[in-house]
Structure formats: structure tokens, C-alpha cells
Amino acid sequence: MKEFLWVEKYRPQKIEDCILPKTLKNTFNEIIKGGELPNMMFTGTAGVGKTTVARALCNELGLDNIVVNGSEDGNIDTLRGKIKQFASTVSLQGGYKVVILDEADYLNPQSTQPALRGFIEEFSSNCRFILTCNFKNRIIEPLHSRCSLYDFNVGTTELKTQLKLDFMKRVWDILDKEEIKYENVVLAELIHKHFPDWRRVLNELQRYGMSGNIDAGILVTVSEENVKKLMSYLKDKDFKGMRKWVTENMDLESAKLFRMIYDNMKTYVEPRSIPALVVILADYSYKDSFMADHELNVVACLTEVMSQVKFV
Ligand SMILES: Nc1ncnc2c1ncn2[C@@H]1O[C@H](COP(=O)(O)OP(=O)(O)OP(=O)(O)O)[C@@H](O)[C@H]1O
Ligand SMILES: [Mg+2]
Numbered sequence: 001m002k003e004f005l006w007v008e009k010y011r012p013q014k015i016e017d018c019i020l021p022k023t024l025k026n027t028f029n030e031i032i033k034g035g036e037l038p039n040m041m042f043t044g045t046a047g048v049g050k051t052t053v054a055r056a057l058c059n060e061l062g063l064d065n066i067v068v069n070g071s072e073d074g075n076i077d078t079l080r081g082k083i084k085q086f087a088s089t090v091s092l093q094g095g096y097k098v099v100i101l102d103e104a105d106y107l108n109p110q111s112t113q114p115a116l117r118g119f120i121e122e123f124s125s126n127c128r129f130i131l132t133c134n135f136k137n138r139i140i141e142p143l144h145s146r147c148s149l150y151d152f153n154v155g156t157t158e159l160k161t162q163l164k165l166d167f168m169k170r171v172w173d174i175l176d177k178e179e180i181k182y183e184n185v186v187l188a189e190l191i192h193k194h195f196p197d198w199r200r201v202l203n204e205l206q207r208y209g210m211s212g213n214i215d216a217g218i219l220v221t222v223s224e225e226n227v228k229k230l231m232s233y234l235k236d237k238d239f240k241g242m243r244k245w246v247t248e249n250m251d252l253e254s255a256k257l258f259r260m261i262y263d264n265m266k267t268y269v270e271p272r273s274i275p276a277l278v279v280i281l282a283d284y285s286y287k288d289s290f291m292a293d294h295e296l297n298v299v300a301c302l303t304e305v306m307s308q309v310k311f312v
Contacts, residue, residue, distance in 0.1 A: 006206045007199050010174055015056050018049050019166045021154050032060050037098060039129045043136040044152025046253055047199030050132040054100045065098040071106035071292040076115050087123045096126045105133035106292055113140045120146050164191050167198060182214035189219055227260060231268045234302060235311035242302050246295060254288045254298050270310040277309045
């Protein structure tokens with residue numbers, strides 16, 4: 001099937017094609033050379049390539065794998081059923097199998113995570129586990145001790161610049177293939193703006209690229225125009241409009257969305273309503289880390305904003 005979404009169409013199949021800090025890339029290349037996959041935990045912010053790397057590793061090592069999603073299949077029985085069914089059949093490729101457990105930090109630390117500890121042992125004869133998470137401190141210690149940790153977050157400015165350059169080259173390639181014209185300054189700005197969320201960069205490019213040309217407009221549409229629209233829905237208490245806006249903008253992380261409202265409140269909100277708005281935003285940002293359904297949390301937050309906050 002031909003992929004429509006660029007994030008899938010251009011998902012790197014090999015470690016070589018992943019944009020990663022050199023040391024991390026070397027580590028993964030060593031693993032491929034050695035031919036042995038340990039139990040691993042990948043941590044890092046959204047869209048940096050954790051799931052992509054997990055799949056690429058299995059791909060290159062020729063290992064059967066299954067991707068299980070912690071926020072969707074978080075129920076202990078579902079999870080167990082899926083893993084068991086996958087693990088108990090013999091691998092067609094011969095070797096052991098790999099369970100990629102995506103978004104493991106959304107698994108309940110009181111029930112599901114402790115149970116997972118048991119699974120890792122129970123299936124250890126023919127299964128390896130790769131856990132991915134955004135927040136490593138939400139994973140219980142016994143799981144940490146069973147996996148080696150690989151941190152995808154990059155620290156130094158130097159490294160960041162290198163990664164941005166690497167990604168820029170990748171984007172040139174993609175845009176050329178898609179026959180879309182672009183301005184380099186604009187690309188650089190866009191990459192800088194969303195770094196290190198590569199998923200976001202590709203999604204923005206695809207959305208804006210429909211017009212056939214990436215120009216400075218892309219930098220505006222992703223922010224100001226959109227904020228304005230949302231604020232007018234909130235002001236008019238237009239629930240339907242607000243919900244539609246949220247579905248269309250779910251590639252925006254909730255944390256960024258809350259921050260965006262916070263940064264813009266002076267322009268749109270009556271001064272005496274600002275304290276109430278701050279409290280609401282803080283409250284829902286906190287809740288967001290415990291909710292599996294971020295869309296629902298965002299809509300709940302905006303609904304409360306509509307009822308408590310006065311707009312100018
Ligand atoms: N390091 C990378 N090199 C090249 N492309 C990347 C990289 N990281 C992400 N991408 C692009 O972004 C898409 C999403 O990446 P991926 O699903 O691996 O992110 P993730 O780190 O698992 O994010 P999440 O925490 O949201 O699950 C990929 O399909 C790919 O197109
Ligand atoms: Mg992922």
C-alpha cells in the first residue's frame with residue numbers, strides 16, 4: 001500500500017537513515033553488528049525517533065516483532081493476551097522475537113508495570129522487550145533494572161546544531177521527491193522551531209506543502225492564525241468549533257497547547273480573568289500526564305476555560 005502520510009512514508013527503515021546523535025547511532029550499529037538485542041528502554045520527547053529506531057533494529061536484525069501500545073492496550077489482560085499469543089508461536093525467521101512496548105510510561109505503575117516484570121521473565125526464552133517512553137521516571141525501578149536505558153534527548157547546543165543540519169538534508173530530499181519548492185531560511189526556521197520533534201516538522205511540511213511551495217507563510221499558519229481561531233471559539237462559547245479545532249490540531253502536544261494559551265492570554269483575556277485561567281491551565285497540564293486520552297483532557301480544559309474565563 002502506498003503511504004499517504006509523510007511520517008510513515010519517510011519513516012527510516014535502517015539505523016543509518018535515522019537522524020541521531022553520533023554516539024547513540026554508534027551504539028545501535030554495534031548492536032546490529034553483534035547480532036544480539038538486549039532488553040532496552042528508550043526515553044525521549046515526542047517525535048525524536050524512539051519507535052522508528054526500535055522497528056529499524058528489528059528490521060535490520062531480521063527479528064519478528066510486534067508493536068503494542070501502552071496507552072491503547074494498557075489493560076493488563078489485553079496486554080498479556082497480545083504478548084502471549086505473539087510469543088508462543090515459533091518465529092518464522094528462526095531467532096527470538098521482539099515485543100516493542102510503545103508508551104510504556106502510560107501503563108499503570110501499580111498494576112500493569114509490576115505485571116510486566118513477570119512477563120519479561122516468563123517469555124525470556126524467546127522474547128526481547130523494547131520499552132519506549134517520554135518520561136523515564138514514570139517507569140518503576142524493577143523494569144529499569146531489567147532493561148538498559150538509551151536516552152534520545154540531546155543536551156549540548158553543538159549536538160543540536162548538527163542534528164538540525166542532518167534533518168535539513170533529509171527534508172531537502174523529501175521535498176525534492178515530492179516536487180515541492182522551498183526557501184532554505186524558512187526550512188531552517190521551521191526545524192529550529194519544532195526541534196527535536198521531527199514528526200511535527202514533517203506534518204507541518206506536508207500540510208503546508210499541498211500548495212506546492214514552502215514559504216514564510218508556514219511559520220505563520222502554525223501559530224498566530226490558529227491561536228486566533230481557537231480564541232474566538234472560546235470567546236463565543238462555540239463548543240462545536242472548539243472540538244473541531246482540537247481534532248484538527250492534535251499533532252500539537254497538549255503541553256505546547258496549554259503553553260500557547262498562556263503566552264497569548266494577555267492579548268485575548270480580560271485582566272481579571274487571568275488568574276482563573278492560569279489555575280485552569282496548570283491544573284489540566286498536571287492531569288495530562290496521567291490521562292491516556294489527551295484529546296479528552298484538552299477538550300475538558302477548554303470547556304472549563306469557556307465557562308470560567310471572560311475574553312476581551
Ligand atoms: N531520528 C529520526 N530520523 C528521521 N526521521 C525521524 C526521526 N525521528 C522521527 N522521525 C520521523 O518522525 C516520525 C515519528 O517518529 P517516531 O514514531 O519514531 O517518534 P517517537 O520518538 O516514537 O515519538 P512518540 O514519543 O510520540 O511515540 C517517523 O515516522 C519519522 O518519519
Ligand atoms: Mg513512539
